[in-house]
Amino acid sequence: MVTGPRASEIVRDVPADYSPVERPKGPGLSASRAWEAAAAVVDPELPMLTLADLGVLRRVEARPDGSVEVAITPTYSGCPALATMCDDLVRRLGEEGFGDVRLRVELDPPWSSDDITAQGRAALREAGISAPGPAPRESTGPVPLTLAPVRRRLRCPRCGSTDVALTSEFGSTACEALYRCRACLEPFDHVKEH
Amino acid sequence: MSIHTHHEGEHESAYDVGLLGNDAHWAFGTSFEDPLAGVDTTVPDGVDPGTLAAYSLMLGDDALVLSHRLSEWCSRAPDLEEDIALANIALDLLGQARLLLARAAAADPTLVPALPTGSPVPAEDALAFFRGDRELRNVRMAELPNGDFAETVTRVLLLSVQRLAVLQRLSRSRDAVLAAVAAKGVKEVTYHRDFAGRWFLTLAQGTEESHRRLVAALAGLMPWWDELFTTHPVEAEAAAAGVGVDPATVRAEADLVLDHLLATSGVERPQVRPRAGVRVDGQPRTGRDGVHTEALSRMLAEMQSVARAHPLGRW
Numbered sequence: 001m002v003t004g005p006r007a008s009e010i011v012r013d014v015p016a017d018y019s020p021v022e023r024p025k026g027p028g029l030s031a032s033r034a035w036e037a038a039a040a041v042v043d044p045e046l047p048m049l050t051l052a053d054l055g056v057l058r059r060v061e062a063r064p065d066g067s068v069e070v071a072i073t074p075t076y077s078g079c080p081a082l083a084t085m086c087d088d089l090v091r092r093l094g095e096e097g098f099g100d101v102r103l104r105v106e107l108d109p110p111w112s113s114d115d116i117t118a119q120g121r122a123a124l125r126e127a128g129i130s131a132p133g134p135a136p137r138e139s140t141g142p143v144p145l146t147l148a149p150v151r152r153r154l155r156c157p158r159c160g161s162t163d164v165a166l167t168s169e170f171g172s173t174a175c176e177a178l179y180r181c182r183a184c185l186e187p188f189d190h191v192k193e194h
Numbered sequence: 195m196s197i198h199t200h201h202e203g204e205h206e207s208a209y210d211v212g213l214l215g216n217d218a219h220w221a222f223g224t225s226f227e228d229p230l231a232g233v234d235t236t237v238p239d240g241v242d243p244g245t246l247a248a249y250s251l252m253l254g255d256d257a258l259v260l261s262h263r264l265s266e267w268c269s270r271a272p273d274l275e276e277d278i279a280l281a282n283i284a285l286d287l288l289g290q291a292r293l294l295l296a297r298a299a300a301a302d303p304t305l306v307p308a309l310p311t312g313s314p315v316p317a318e319d320a321l322a323f324f325r326g327d328r329e330l331r332n333v334r335m336a337e338l339p340n341g342d343f344a345e346t347v348t349r350v351l352l353l354s355v356q357r358l359a360v361l362q363r364l365s366r367s368r369d370a371v372l373a374a375v376a377a378k379g380v381k382e383v384t385y386h387r388d389f390a391g392r393w394f395l396t397l398a399q400g401t402e403e404s405h406r407r408l409v410a411a412l413a414g415l416m417p418w419w420d421e422l423f424t425t426h427p428v429e430a431e432a433a434a435a436g437v438g439v440d441p442a443t444v445r446a447e448a449d450l451v452l453d454h455l456l457a458t459s460g461v462e463r464p465q466v467r468p469r470a471g472v473r474v475d476g477q478p479r480t481g482r483d484g485v486h487t488e489a490l491s492r493m494l495a496e497m498q499s500v501a502r503a504h505p506l507g508r509w
Contacts, residue, residue: 078289
């Protein structure tokens with residue numbers, strides 16, 4: 001049950017074109033004006049990503065009384081960006097004429113890096129950030145302790161080289177790891193598989 | 195429970211006075227303050243709300259207190275990467291604590307310390323900043339004063355081994371809120387445990403000095419290991435009601451993980467006597483009972499001083 005250090009590293013492939021199956025969105029709402037306004041709000045820490053592309057916007061429901069209910073999920077439990085996202089959602093929807101906005105936190109199912117859309121992944125790469133590979137599957141038995149360094153096979157988002165090295169599993173935001181490219185010598189962030 | 199915000203005329207933020215411009219991203223203005231906004235916090239049938247709340251506090255306080263100890267490392271870790279890693283782990287734990295304390299407050303609002311009328315302090319902040327040490331229910335290992343880096347690595351390891359095993363089982367709780375918080379926490383604590391495990395191995399097999407420090411850290415912390423698996427009556431009740439996990443049931447798994455790591459690292463398990471509880475009315479009491487070491491009082495004095503000085507403050 002426990003995974004110890006192995007003679008060889010654990011290698012995780014991060015294909016540049018990885019695109020997960022998207023979770024279905026709320027019922028028939030993606031075309032509504034309120035959804036479009038909310039979906040266009042960007043992540044405060046990764047402003048190249050909209051909340052829809054990040055996969056944290058779960059539902060936007062316009063009510064007959066003119067109010068809007070927005071369901072949002074945090075990426076990590078302590079993500080400090082959540083309050084800002086809510087602030088920005090209320091502001092943006094207000095600009096679209098929705099003065100009465102109710103925010104709901106939806107914890108179940110938890111956010112996964114697989115919730116980042118194909119468009120979001122393209123936007124990350126465009127901004128020089130490496131997009132996550134497939135999220136690890138939930139284990140049914142005890143979670144294995146992984147002592148060997150996990151080596152992700154990924155490409156530098158700047159020069160495309162595969163000669164990259166992990167600097168730290170914990171980067172500038174809760175959801176990123178820090179890498180460096182040995183070819184172009186630039187550091188870059190990698191959104192972690194989560 | 196959902197937050198009801200009106201866009202017009204309620205902002206008191208710098209946006210409105212034009213200091214920051216429209217593009218500024220700052221987390222104030224909408225009074226978004228309930229981490230469980232809109233979540234159905236109804237207590238499941240047949241579960242005592244007080245038990246569910248007390249149980250949530252125990253898991254929340256473990257996270258809160260360890261988070262604070264880790265945040266004390268900020269700007270003091272051996273290098274920048276580890277500084278950021280420890281801060282990230284502290285942040286994850288603070289997030290878990292916030293959700294768990296909010297869950298406790300929603301289950302049993304009578305637990306929340308009373309604050310002056312007009313105080314904007316949300317329930318989970320009141321629980322974090324306005325309870326005394328006798329009301330905190332964390333295990334004592336979490337509150338011990340920081341030692342060196344080896345001590346922190348070992349402490350994060352031991353507490354994460356136990357917490358991961360508990361959270362994984364808790365993700366099947368009959369309480370949908372605890373189940374969701376735990377499922378989220380499993381992903382985070384898996385990273386924490388791997389981080390600490392790798393450093394444990396690195397220090398054990400590093401230099402003579404790093405090995406010496408690691409062994410000393412383990413010897414100092416292992417007396418507190420037993421307490422992590424000692425069933426408190428609240429935990430037994432929560433487990434019987436299907437909403438909590440009896441920590442004694444994860445002991446075998448936790449010992450197996452630890453022994454494997456020790457064997458891999460070439461470190462022997464120290465032969466130490468478990469730290470006893472403090473006898474109160476003839477019964478041994480420990481952290482889960484609110485009986486702590488002196489270190490917690492000192493930590494809280496610092497952690498709570500600003501909030502207590504400004505109970506009406508808006509942040």
